[in-house]
Amino acid sequence: MKRLLNIELQKLWQNTSSKVLIITYFVLLSFIALLASVNFKIIGIDFRLADQGIFNFPYIWHFNTYIADTLKFFLALIVVSMMSNEYTYGTLKQNLIDGMSKKEFIQSKFLTVLVFALGSTLFIFFMSLILGYSFSSYTEASIVFSDLGYISSYFLKLTAFFSFCLFAGMLVKRSAFAIGFVFLWYIVEGLLFLLLRWMIIKDSVITNNIVQFFPLQSISSLIKEPVSRFQAYKAIENLNNGGIVTEKFYGTHWYEFAIAIFWTAFFIFMSYRILKKRDL
Template sequence: MLRLLDIEFHKIKHNRASRILSLVYFGLLASIALIAAIKFDIGPVKFHLAEQGIFNFPYVWHFNSYMAAIFKFFLLLVIVSMMANEYSYKTLKQNLIDGLSKKEFILSKFYTVILFAAISTVFVFGVSLILGLIYSDFNEIGIIFSELEYLLAFFVKLVGFFSFGLFLGILIKRSAFAVAGMVVWLIIESIFKGFLYWNYRHLKFDASEKVDAIMQFLPLEAMANLIKEPFSRLGAVRSVAKQIGETVVKDYSVSILNIAIVLFWIAVFIYASYALLKKRDL
């Protein structure tokens, strides 16, 4: 495993675009801390976002993992460019000539995906812990380390997303087209979701449940379901909703079923990548 990771690290280290994108990605993860600096002073109204409870334990794990997942597209570019470069610079063929099997080649990419996801998760954990210790109103150990399942969901989400990108990179061989393929698949899922809503329109209020029950098994939708939006969970948002006669009823927990679905897709993408590479005459 370490040998395979060392090979991939060597390739990334000598690729300027990958280095820059990786630095930008982790810089953006760190920029979550800048949210604490957002202040609005409009006459007598003073608004400080950090004081609204977004960095309170354990909510900070939910909020930061959701926000950090938005930046995953930068690392996706690194993943797909890794595969594009293998074909462009003939390093894939050279690796196979040097004795690396196709299985080991795919594993080297998958281990890199896991490593990127793990480093990202540890990074988000560190940023969230620091922000929580500074701004949280709750500092009891039991509260601080509760709801850490959002970090697990974040890790699984990244591995799933990057595995999908790895598969597209092998399938299409060009980084720009691979990213475009991801966008096209997102559009396909969105169109299918719209079709389901139209198909179940006669059910009125039950239509959403029917649609969600079907859509949860599609890859990108399953990844999106791992960490649900955290904004409506804020006390301030709930207070406003209550004042206008609305009640926010939503399950924000990390579902074991959603994790299982994404793990299934990870296995599909990695196996499909291997099967595709094994079938090709390089």
């Protein structure tokens, strides 16, 4: 496995575009720390975000992983182009001629996906620890690590999404079209949701129970939005609803993990099947 991973990492690092995207991605991730110094002025009142509790433990695990997830498309571009370049430059055929099996080829791509997901997860983990201990009002170990499940959800979310991008790159072969395929899938799932919700089933609960099995929706649901969990938001909601606050579950259910793992395995398996049957 080490040999396979080394081959892929050498390919990526020798590609200027991939190198720039990787560096840009981690630089942008570090910009989350800049939120600590952002000042807002509302109705003549100045306030700093860091002073409003966004970096408090354990809330920071939820907030940082959700914000960092929005930047995953930088690495997604690398994953898609990583697959497309194999066809463009003929390196796929050369690898197979040199003795690499098709199974090993897919394994090498999936190992790279895992490295991207793990690298991003570790970066967010350590950055969150630093920001939390710098700004959090609570630093007891029992509080600091109480919501650490968001880190595992973040890792799985990246792994599943990058596996989907790998499948798209394998299926379409051209990076621009593969990226378009990813966004088209987002649109299709959105349209299916609207059809089910307003024209076919017309019931929000049943519709949500169905769409949670959609590939991208299942991946997205691993980390739910953290804004309504914010104390300032709750205060506004409490004011608008006359003191009635709706309780919401912000964690990840076991079956949401299971669905995302299923789709991850499915996309990797289908990538292998496509490669196995394709005439190179």
